[in-house]
Amino acid sequence: MNSEDPHWYSAVEAPVRSVGDSQKWDEQADLVVVGLGGAGVTAALKARLNGLTVIALDCAEGGGATRASGGVFYAGGGTSVQHANGEEDSPENMFDYLKLETQGIVKDETLQRFCEQSADNLEWLMAQGVQFSGPVWKEKTSYPNVDYFLYHSDNSLLPEYMNDATPAARGHRGVIKRGRSAVNLGGSIYDPLRRRCDETGVEIHTSAEARQLVCDESGKIIGVRALQLPPDSDAYHEHRKCKSRGNAIKAVYPFFLPGAKVVHAWAERLLGRAKQIEEQ
Known part of the structure; x- marks a missing residue:
């Protein structure tokens, strides 16, 4: 299906090709991030910290599903929060559990890299101002009592997994207090990252809807057309x-x-x- 199909209901148009230097740009940057939810804000900030100039676009105000979520970041392998709350874990132990859980859907090298980088990823978030802590909810649950911020969000407590891997609490909730609510708590993770984007000079455009990619003569994407x-x-x-x-x-x-x-x-x-x- 393409943008000319009668059942194409998106406002996004087919990519346009730019010949030579014919394309005129309203703004330019090393990187343009389309969509400023959890993934977008992280990509924008990481790129900016690495010295790139960054423009970020969002058709609304940013935040997306991440900000509306319960504010949980799945991490293990021996995070500082796990250690501080008496939870024993390692990249190898996390891999042994997830290897059983994913049943070969994820390549071993990809899964291994995820487990080895997991604790560092959490530390990076904390370095940007995101707060994680205990106490630990010791039982398996999809979401803990709101006074607990580290919990068993996966199935590692189930007997069939305990035979091959030691259970560990890996659900890290961003620290935030909002009564007894378990929704719209994702700002505990998103908001500090958004503030860091502002502090570091990411150029953010809200109410900016990406409509069309711009390619060069070889098909390489070189820009985007947006409505704002x-x-x-x-x-x-x-x-x-x-x-x-x-x-x-x-x-x-x-x-x-x-x-x-x-x-x-x-x-x-x-x-x-x-x-x-x-x-x-």
Whole structure:
């Protein structure tokens, strides 16, 4: 399926090829990160700390599913938090457990690298301001009591795994207090990374929707075209209203219902108006 297919419902267009130096850029950087959720904010910050200039785009305000999550980072192999709370683990022990759990789906060298780097990855997050700690919830659970911040998030406590690997608590919850809630706690991990992006000079554009990749003559990706309307502008609010209402009408009103043709024509007019705003 491609962007010309009648069932292509994404606003993303097919990549455009730039010939020679014909492409004019509004902004330039060594790296452009599209999507500033947990992975995006980490990639942007790591690149900036390595000396690259970075532009980060997000179609909303950033955070994504990471910020809305329970704020859990799976790590083991002997993290400082594990040691401080009496949990014995090592890269080898973590590998032995995950080897059983993944059943060959992940290559051994990939799994080994994950286990060997796991503790260092957690330390890197902590160095950026993310807080992890105990106490330990000693039983297997999908999510612990909110007063506990280290827990058995995997199956290592089950007898069939204990025969080959020593159980260890590897679910590291970012330290945050928000009543008894277990959702929208991902800011404990995301927010410190976002602050570090601001501090280190990552150029962040919110309400910026990536629409099209730009390639050179060899097919190498060299840039991205994005739509950004100032969030405080009338155009932004009208565009958002027209697009959301148009898509909602098309989604909830089937073609077989009476008057569907008229209703869908209305939806297309709304989406057409949104398109006009984009092109102004």
